[in-house]
Amino acid sequence: MTYYGRWTYKYEEMARRGALGTIIVHETAPASYGWPTVKNSNTNVMYDIVRKEPAKAHAPMEAWIQRDVVVDLFKRAGMDFEASKKLAQTREFKPQLLKGVTLSAHYAVDAQVIKSKNVVGIKPGTERPNETVIYSGHWDHLGVGLPDAKGDKIYNGAVDNATGIASLLELARAYGKAPAPKRSVVFLAVTAEEKGLLGTEYYASNPLYPLATTVGMINMDALRPDGPARNFSSSGDAKQDMLDMLVAKAKQWNMSYSPDPQPEAGHFFRSDHFPMAKRGVPAISFESGEDWLEGGEAAGRAAKEAYTTNNYHQPSDEWSAQWPFTGMARDLEVLYSLGRDLADSKAWPNWSQDSEFRTVRDQTAAKRK
Numbered sequence: 001m002t003y004y005g006r007w008t009y010k011y012e013e014m015a016r017r018g019a020l021g022t023i024i025v026h027e028t029a030p031a032s033y034g035w036p037t038v039k040n041s042n043t044n045v046m047y048d049i050v051r052k053e054p055a056k057a058h059a060p061m062e063a064w065i066q067r068d069v070v071v072d073l074f075k076r077a078g079m080d081f082e083a084s085k086k087l088a089q090t091r092e093f094k095p096q097l098l099k100g101v102t103l104s105a106h107y108a109v110d111a112q113v114i115k116s117k118n119v120v121g122i123k124p125g126t127e128r129p130n131e132t133v134i135y136s137g138h139w140d141h142l143g144v145g146l147p148d149a150k151g152d153k154i155y156n157g158a159v160d161n162a163t164g165i166a167s168l169l170e171l172a173r174a175y176g177k178a179p180a181p182k183r184s185v186v187f188l189a190v191t192a193e194e195k196g197l198l199g200t201e202y203y204a205s206n207p208l209y210p211l212a213t214t215v216g217m218i219n220m221d222a223l224r225p226d227g228p229a230r231n232f233s234s235s236g237d238a239k240q241d242m243l244d245m246l247v248a249k250a251k252q253w254n255m256s257y258s259p260d261p262q263p264e265a266g267h268f269f270r271s272d273h274f275p276m277a278k279r280g281v282p283a284i285s286f287e288s289g290e291d292w293l294e295g296g297e298a299a300g301r302a303a304k305e306a307y308t309t310n311n312y313h314q315p316s317d318e319w320s321a322q323w324p325f326t327g328m329a330r331d332l333e334v335l336y337s338l339g340r341d342l343a344d345s346k347a348w349p350n351w352s353q354d355s356e357f358r359t360v361r362d363q364t365a366a367k368r369k
């Protein structure tokens, strides 16, 4: 799946084109979830960052419609939904008018402004301080919520994402002790990831250091606190130089790369590195490997599945005295080394030629001479 297949892209693009509203036709198979997910996610409180020009990001109306309803609407207009959809997949497609079909939408919006903070640290570079390498992780989790069977209401988020924040702090400590690199290194703890990547969306919309001279962003979210693995992964595969550099780097630690087994699920577009990627900045979310030195893939996969079923976004995502953290410690050596290489070099990693983020990156190429 490319970004053009994501519903967020459709809303963004229509807002850019000045649409009055966008109605997305929900189809279960391509969405990979049913109508109840759409309904539950979007009839609740919705969040966004405070934007300087909100109309450029959102059309006045953003909505979904069930497929059966839209098939009926097309029929009333004397048209065939499936035929129009097929046509829309060709270059010959021209916008069509649904004759005799009108829409009237009325809704009351109660808006409140909630304040939260991103927390940022910097190790200034010695030679080219305006060029930055970013490490990031989200510090928020779900807070206090519905109690579980034991009455526990505190959603600790020990794995998601205290592991990422612990990593960020340790990387900052390591950079703090080492001689300063040539480029600056930024440590970015972002808020409101769980509300829709809002902390990084805010940073990417209001960057402290220019995006054009941001070399890349290495994000850490929900790392495994177990022993070391023979492999690692990333949150969705996107073809880019920084992933190639990471793969080469990890080989020095005898770690191999395991591609995303489910690229069609669009994981690349659902993690904190994405608001930066969308604006052309090379960005990646590191993921712990599942092929454990002790116990192999069977043990690693079982642990991950147990976490997803029993702990993910539940009060039981809690610190355990049994966790060795030796895998994370080893993985952070790799991430330190990758960031350090970038911070000491003149390299500008980019997206592959056919990447949907290449064009926007190349528009600012003159600023990276």
Ligand SMILES: [Zn+2]
Binding pocket: 138, 160, 161, 193, 221, 222
């Ligand atoms: Zn997370």
